[in-house]
Amino acid sequence: MRILVTGGAGYIGSHTCVELLLAGHDVVILDNLYNSKIESIGRIESISGKSLCFVRGDMRDAALLGDLFASQTIDAVIHFAGLKSVGESTAQPLEYYQTNITGTLVLLQAMRQAQCKTIIFSSSATVYGQNTAPFVETMPTGKATNPYGNTKIMIEQILQDLVVADPAWHVSLLRYFNPVGAHPSGIMGEDPNGIPLNLMPIISAVAKGQYEALQVYGTDYDTPDGTCVRDYLHVMDLAQGHAKALEYCARTQGCEIFNLGTGNGLSVLELVHAFEESTGIKIPLHYAPRRDGDIAVCYADASKAKRVLGWIAERTPKEMCEDTWRWLCRA
Numbered sequence: 001m002r003i004l005v006t007g008g009a010g011y012i013g014s015h016t017c018v019e020l021l022l023a024g025h026d027v028v029i030l031d032n033l034y035n036s037k038i039e040s041i042g043r044i045e046s047i048s049g050k051s052l053c054f055v056r057g058d059m060r061d062a063a064l065l066g067d068l069f070a071s072q073t074i075d076a077v078i079h080f081a082g083l084k085s086v087g088e089s090t091a092q093p094l095e096y097y098q099t100n101i102t103g104t105l106v107l108l109q110a111m112r113q114a115q116c117k118t119i120i121f122s123s124s125a126t127v128y129g130q131n132t133a134p135f136v137e138t139m140p141t142g143k144a145t146n147p148y149g150n151t152k153i154m155i156e157q158i159l160q161d162l163v164v165a166d167p168a169w170h171v172s173l174l175r176y177f178n179p180v181g182a183h184p185s186g187i188m189g190e191d192p193n194g195i196p197l198n199l200m201p202i203i204s205a206v207a208k209g210q211y212e213a214l215q216v217y218g219t220d221y222d223t224p225d226g227t228c229v230r231d232y233l234h235v236m237d238l239a240q241g242h243a244k245a246l247e248y249c250a251r252t253q254g255c256e257i258f259n260l261g262t263g264n265g266l267s268v269l270e271l272v273h274a275f276e277e278s279t280g281i282k283i284p285l286h287y288a289p290r291r292d293g294d295i296a297v298c299y300a301d302a303s304k305a306k307r308v309l310g311w312i313a314e315r316t317p318k319e320m321c322e323d324t325w326r327w328l329c330r331a
C-alpha cells in the first residue's frame, strides 16, 4: 500500500515509518517540521534502507492536500500530525483546536474527495479523563481535563460520525499510553524542537547534567510507593502496533478503538530505578507537591489489541531506558 503519514517526521511517526517501509509499503510523509527536524527523514531511510517521499507542508493547507491526493493514489492515512503538549494547550487552546481539529477536517475532506477511506488516528489515554484504571475501550470518555485531551475526544467523535454517515470508511482509533524509548540502533529517537516535558526525557536530561534533580510531583498518592503510576511502552512496540492496525483496518470496515499499552503500570520511582540500573547513573530527586490535573494511576487494559490485532507490547522497562540513553549519548 502507499501510506500517507501525517506528522511522520515526529517521534512516533518516524519509528512507525521505519516499520511501514520494512513491511514493504510505500510511504509519503506530510509534516511542517513544527516539532521535528528534516534529519528525521534521513534517519528513517538509513535504518530501513528504503527511500520515501517527503512533503514539507501544513495539513491545514487544503490546496496542498488536494494536490497531494490528486497526484498519486494513497491507499491509507496514518494521522499523527498535531500539537501534543497538555500544559501548552491550556495556555493556547485556540492554537490546539485550530491545528488539531481544523487540520483533521481538512485532511478528511481531501481523503473523501480522493475516495481514500482508510485512516488510523493517534488518540491518547487522556480521553479516559477521571475513569479508574485499567482503562477499557468501552468506558465513556466524557470530558478531558485539558484542551489537548478535548481535541482527541472531538476527533474521535468526528471519525465515529463519519463512519455512521458512510460505512465504507475504515477507521482505527489508537489510544496510546506513555511511549518512551528510541530505535535500538541509537540513530533515531525523540528529537523535538524545544524542551521535552515528559518524564523519561526529563530523567535523561538530569542524567546528562542539564538539570540538578528530577522533580517528583506528589508522594502521597494511593499507589505502592506514593508516586503516580503510568503505562510506559516502547516506541518500537507502538510502531509495530500501527503496522498491525493497518492490516486490520484495511480489511475491516467501520470504526474500532484500540488501547496500545503494556497493561502494566510503573510508578515514577520504579521508572527512575529502572533507568539507574540500566545506565549506572544516579538520578537526584526533589520531592514536590502534587500537580493539578494529574491522576494517580493510568494503565491500559490491553487485551483487545492482543485479541483482535494480535499485538502486545513486549519490550521491558530496561530496554526502554537503554535505548533512550543510547540515543541521547549518540555522537
Ligand SMILES: NC(=O)c1ccc[n+]([C@@H]2O[C@H](COP(=O)([O-])OP(=O)(O)OC[C@H]3O[C@@H](n4cnc5c(N)ncnc54)[C@H](O)[C@@H]3O)[C@@H](O)[C@H]2O)c1
Binding pocket: 006, 007, 008, 009, 010, 011, 012, 013, 030, 031, 032, 033, 034, 035, 036, 057, 058, 059, 060, 079, 080, 081, 082, 083, 084, 099, 103, 122, 123, 124, 125, 176, 177, 178, 179, 192
Ligand atoms: N508522545 C506521546 O506521549 C503521545 C501520547 C498519546 C498520543 N500522542 C499523539 O500521537 C501523535 C504523535 O505524537 P508524537 O509524540 O510523535 O509528536 P511529535 O510532535 O513528535 O510529532 C507530531 C508531528 O506533527 C507535525 N505537525 C504538527 N502540526 C502540523 C501541521 N499543522 N501540519 C503538518 N505537520 C504538523 C510536527 O512537526 C511533528 O513532526 C500526536 O497526535 C500526539 O497527540 C502522543
